Amino acid sequence: MCQTQTTPRALVGLSNLGNTCFMNSVLQCLVNTAPLSAYFVADEYSGELNRSSKSWQLVDDYASLAKDMWRTAGNTHTSINPSALKMQISRWARQFSGYEQHDSQELLRFLLDGLQEGLMRPKREPPWPYDDKDFEKRAIAEQSRRMWENYLARNNSQITDIFCGQLRSRVTCATCKRESNCYDPFMDLSLPIPKKFQGLSKWRSSAQECKLQDCLEQFVDEEKLEGNEMYYCSRCKKHQVAIKEMKIFRCPLVLVLHLKRFDKRSSSRSKLNASVRFPTASLELAPYMSSDSPDLSTSTFDLYGETSLYENEEDDGRFQGFRNIQALWTEGIISLIVEISMTVCGTASTTRT
Numbered sequence: 430m431c432q433t434q435t436t437p438r439a440l441v442g443l444s445n446l447g448n449t450c451f452m453n454s455v456l457q458c459l460v461n462t463a464p465l466s467a468y469f470v471a472d473e474y475s476g477e478l479n480r481s482s483k484s485w486q487l488v489d490d491y492a493s494l495a496k497d498m499w500r501t502a503g504n505t506h507t508s509i510n511p512s513a514l515k516m517q518i519s520r521w522a523r524q525f526s527g528y529e530q531h532d533s534q535e536l537l538r539f540l541l542d543g544l545q546e547g548l549m550r551p552k553r554e555p556p557w558p559y560d561d562k563d564f565e566k567r568a569i570a571e572q573s574r575r576m577w578e579n580y581l582a583r584n585n586s587q588i589t590d591i592f593c594g595q596l597r598s599r600v601t602c603a604t605c606k607r608e609s610n611c612y613d614p615f616m617d618l619s620l621p622i623p624k625k626f627q628g629l630s631k632w633r634s635s636a637q638e639c640k641l642q643d644c645l646e647q648f649v650d651e652e653k654l655e656g657n658e659m660y661y662c663s664r665c666k667k668h669q670v671a672i673k674e675m676k677i678f679r680c681p682l683v684l685v686l687h688l689k690r691f692d693k694r695s696s697s698r699s700k701l702n703a704s705v706r707f708p709t710a711s712l713e714l715a716p717y718m719s720s721d722s723p724d725l726s727t728s729t730f731d732l733y734g735e736t737s738l739y740e741n742e743e744d745d746g747r748f749q750g751f752r753n754i755q756a757l758w759t760e761g762i763i764s765l766i767v768e769i770s771m772t773v774c775g776t777a778s779t780t781r782t
């Protein structure tokens with residue numbers, strides 16, 4: 430697409446410090462996140478940097494790297510050394526010290542949390558009471574707004590401005606139909622791979638092909654709470670079978686999606702190798718959103734970055750390296766990172782399904 434040729438991007442290599450391509454891959458995605466980089470490269474962040482926070486140095490080193498990458502962008506004869514930032518990451522998260530491969534989603538979470546902490550704006554008193562007895566009677570949009578404003582009073586930064594969205598989960602008592610709602614902020618969505626696609630390493634027909642939308646569909650699918658998971662209904666005054674449903678209520682500016690390629694219930698940590706096809710432009714989130722959402726008209730996302738693990742089939746599934754695609758860079762600021770990760774250590778063999 431022509432936009433990819435005309436829109437400047439921070440296209441410059443990062444040196445591999447020894448199995449750190451999982452880190453480089455995540456950094457490439459983050460540094461190419463337009464609203465985040467605008468904030469760092471224009472030095473806006475320094476006015477908000479909280480130097481008494483333990484992660485201020487992490488923020489500063491991230492900012493230096495982002496500036497270096499944007500300054501050097503397009504120079505194919507050089508690469509940038511991210512060792513200062515790597516040192517800060519290892520200092521605060523021992524699991525990332527050393528030079529082995531790690532889970533890229535875990536690192537992305539750590540980085541966003543660290544940037545959030547170092548750039549947090551002054552906390553305010555939450556404007557709405559948490560023990561509001563009439564909460565359940567209020568309109569859904571009003572419930573969501575109050576929970577959102579309370580959250581932002583305590584967690585306000587450029588990071589929440591860009592990456593934070595809100596989920597609504599609704600539990601309905603199967604007996605009396607009483608509904609109760611709760612609202613949770615999210616920085617990324619971890620999507621399950623539907624059962625019918627699990628165990629498929631390659632698709633053979635389009636019927637077997639798993640699409641990203643199938644994973645989103647599964648994410649918002651209704652779940653029956655029964656047996657040990659029965660729900661205490663305050664109207665029936667006892668545990669009852671209930672239906673739980675989760676929907677997106679507020680869209681972030683930049684959406685991070687993560688595919689759950691490991692089955693938590695399985696003790697062997699076997700990886701789900703099913704191919705998942707995702708659109709590079711115009712992913713519609715509206716079908717997975719609550720009908721009361723204020724963001725239904727701004728819920729189309731274009732892909733600009735993806736990180737996934739390369740594996741070599743002939744090499745017994747051994748780790749080969751992370752790849753990173755700066756697939757599309759649109760004029761709009763709403764973008765999407767699709768992040769597909771797995772945990773590997775060095776060149777240890779992974780178990781295949």
Ligand SMILES: [Zn+2]
Nearest residue numbers: 602605662665
């Ligand atoms: Zn009930």
